[in-house]
Amino acid sequence: MNPTAAISVQNVKRSFRSVKKEEGWRGTLKLLFHPEYIEHQALKGITFSIPRGEFVGLIGANGAGKTTLLKILSGLIPPTTGEARVLGHIPFERSIEFRKEISLVMGQKAQLWWDLPAIEAFDLLRALYQIPNDIYRKRLDELTSLLDVTRLLNTQIRRLSLGERMKMEVIGAIIHLPKVIFLDEPTIGLDVLAAQKLREFLKIHNQKEGATIILTSHNMDDISELCKRIILIKEGAMIFDGDPKTLTGKDECQLRIQLTSEPSFGDLASALAISESQISKDDEDPTTYRLNIPRSKVAEYFQRLVQLYPVTDIGIQEPSLERVIQRIYQE
Amino acid sequence: MKATPTKTTLAWSLEWRWAAIRNGLRDAMAYRGDFLLDFFGQALVPVAIQLILWYSIFHNGKVTQFGGMSYAQLLSYTWTSLLFTQIRGGDYDFSLIEMIRVGSLSNYLLRPVGVIEFVFFRGLGEKLLTTLFCLVLGIVATFFTPLSIQNLLLGMMLAILGNIIHYLFGSALASVAFYWENAFAVLMVKNMVVSLFSGELLPLTVVPERFAWIWKSTPFYLYVYGPTQVALGKWDHVTWLHQMEIGFAWLLGFWLLMKLCWRVSINRYQGLGG
Numbered sequence: 027m028n029p030t031a032a033i034s035v036q037n038v039k040r041s042f043r044s045v046k047k048e049e050g051w052r053g054t055l056k057l058l059f060h061p062e063y064i065e066h067q068a069l070k071g072i073t074f075s076i077p078r079g080e081f082v083g084l085i086g087a088n089g090a091g092k093t094t095l096l097k098i099l100s101g102l103i104p105p106t107t108g109e110a111r112v113l114g115h116i117p118f119e120r121s122i123e124f125r126k127e128i129s130l131v132m133g134q135k136a137q138l139w140w141d142l143p144a145i146e147a148f149d150l151l152r153a154l155y156q157i158p159n160d161i162y163r164k165r166l167d168e169l170t171s172l173l174d175v176t177r178l179l180n181t182q183i184r185r186l187s188l189g190e191r192m193k194m195e196v197i198g199a200i201i202h203l204p205k206v207i208f209l210d211e212p213t214i215g216l217d218v219l220a221a222q223k224l225r226e227f228l229k230i231h232n233q234k235e236g237a238t239i240i241l242t243s244h245n246m247d248d249i250s251e252l253c254k255r256i257i258l259i260k261e262g263a264m265i266f267d268g269d270p271k272t273l274t275g276k277d278e279c280q281l282r283i284q285l286t287s288e289p290s291f292g293d294l295a296s297a298l299a300i301s302e303s304q305i306s307k308d309d310e311d312p313t314t315y316r317l318n319i320p321r322s323k324v325a326e327y328f329q330r331l332v333q334l335y336p337v338t339d340i341g342i343q344e345p346s347l348e349r350v351i352q353r354i355y356q357e
Numbered sequence: 358m359k360a361t362p363t364k365t366t367l368a369w370s371l372e373w374r375w376a377a378i379r380n381g382l383r384d385a386m387a388y389r390g391d392f393l394l395d396f397f398g399q400a401l402v403p404v405a406i407q408l409i410l411w412y413s414i415f416h417n418g419k420v421t422q423f424g425g426m427s428y429a430q431l432l433s434y435t436w437t438s439l440l441f442t443q444i445r446g447g448d449y450d451f452s453l454i455e456m457i458r459v460g461s462l463s464n465y466l467l468r469p470v471g472v473i474e475f476v477f478f479r480g481l482g483e484k485l486l487t488t489l490f491c492l493v494l495g496i497v498a499t500f501f502t503p504l505s506i507q508n509l510l511l512g513m514m515l516a517i518l519g520n521i522i523h524y525l526f527g528s529a530l531a532s533v534a535f536y537w538e539n540a541f542a543v544l545m546v547k548n549m550v551v552s553l554f555s556g557e558l559l560p561l562t563v564v565p566e567r568f569a570w571i572w573k574s575t576p577f578y579l580y581v582y583g584p585t586q587v588a589l590g591k592w593d594h595v596t597w598l599h600q601m602e603i604g605f606a607w608l609l610g611f612w613l614l615m616k617l618c619w620r621v622s623i624n625r626y627q628g629l630g631g
Contacts, residue, residue: 102628125469137464141387153376
């Protein structure tokens with residue numbers, strides 16, 4: 027355990043037991059008189075440590091264990107074995123001090139009261155977190171103007187758009203300036219503009235307040251714009267922890283070619299003996315293709331392409347984080 | 358720009374509770390129509406049923422007494438009990454079960470205050486408004502009936518104590534949801550037993566003497582029957598004080614039970630749905 031780290035996780039495992047429900051009446055009766063349980067290992071020995079002020083992306087496919095890890099770190103559930111510490115606290119003990127220093131935002135769950143305007147919820151949070159009135163007013167003005175929601179403070183939460191609601195949720199989560207913030211898919215369902223605004227805000231907040239932030243998201247724009255470090259979880263195990271650039275620059279690259287013709291993906295794939303999923307096209311320019319191929323085979327594929335099609339332009343780029351993650355999920 | 362509390366701990370502690378009461382009250386009153394219908398509907402329907410029942414027993418059954426009470430006494434009990442039935446209970450324990458089931462309890466667990474207390478104070482706003490309304494109604498009634506303001510206030514105090522006991526009991530039972538996930542039936546059964554033994558459906562004098570030990574072994578009679586007896590002047594001040602002592606003993610017992618149940622069962626919380 028690193029005593030100076032904001033977050034330390036040592037060999038954390040977590041399993042869940044659930045009832046197995048078989049189909050039909052037989053299953054219903056069996057469930058009533060002789061339920062059968064299945065155990066699912068959600069986390070299989072995760073170890074990492076995060077220094078104060080770092081912005082870390084936690085990524086993985088659905089069911090990989092990201093949210094379970096956040097629940098353990100925020101003290102909602104205990105690990106089955108292993109130890110987690112956040113700001114020196116054991117999260118599941120949920121001491122008052124610990125609860126004042128952390129915050130959790132879940133994109134899929136409303137934490138503010140649905141039938142009340144946001145200002146009412148913020149007022150309650152002010153009292154709960156013992157924020158003096160003048161500081162609260164100043165902070166609320168600042169946060170609402172940064173996120174451009176000042177005019178919506180008196181509107182019922184349920185009447186806000188998803189993006190507006192999410193902004194309010196984020197304000198509610200950081201109004202007490204927590205030292206550690208857990209963000210679970212905060213941009214889920216948001217349009218491009220709203221997501222970008224939220225990302226900019228989180229970046230500024232992290233730099234200004236020095237809060238340690240863990241962000242989970244399926245939107246790789248969130249991760250690549252905000253996180254200098256990512257932790258990749260697959261089926262409950264940690265398979266990568268480091269700079270996303272080292273992940274993207276490993277052994278694959280993207281070959282960009284512009285042709286005078288527009289061959290189909292199938293034609294290109296069979297000509298190069300690659301899968302169609304490795305090929306994509308630019309929306310703006312239908313003659314520009316992007317091929318995700320091993321770095322070692324760039325020369326070979328380029329030679330073959332030149333022989334088959336008239337090439338007008340060519341370039342080599344690093345593959346997007348999204349593409350790399352997609353490949354890792356599929357492996 | 359860090360929070361530097363200048364108020365005393367006591368002041369903050371009172372402030373968050375008052376903020377929770379305000380917040381809960383505004384939440385309950387967000388939809389005025391629903392609020393008013395709930396408020397009056399829940400109070401008047403049981404009264405209407407009782408009035409029909411008494412009329413039927415005394416006029417069709419040709420009896421002069423029922424449960425040791427005359428028709429006039431039963432009517433007086435029914436109308437007076439109306440002042441207390443709305444103070445007892447509340448459905449915050451149902452809210453707790455729902456929160457455990459759908460995982461929204463997480464939102465409360467992360468706040469720097471106790472969950473049970475927070476939910477109680479959020480629900481208290483509506484109850485205080487109800488109590489105030491019933492008190493005004495009772496004071497108006499003192500001008501036309503033998504009710505005294507002093508007895509009415511003492512009855513209200515007993516009913517409020519009953520409300521807290523009821524919530525603590527419900528909260529302890531709600532912890533079953535950590536095991537069963539869907540445990541509404543537990544609270545439904547509890548509410549049925551409470552309705553019977555609290556005296557809100559029938560005065561407890563109708564229960565035969567040999568079975569009276571059953572309701573006397575529960576705290577439920579302190580919710581409606583006890584306050585009504587105090588308000589009607591059938592329990593003197595000494596009895597009231599004695600019942601308050603009994604009430605506080607139940608309160609302490611259920612508080613300990615609630616603490617124990619939640620301490621043990623919270624380990625099973627999974628925060629589903631996220």
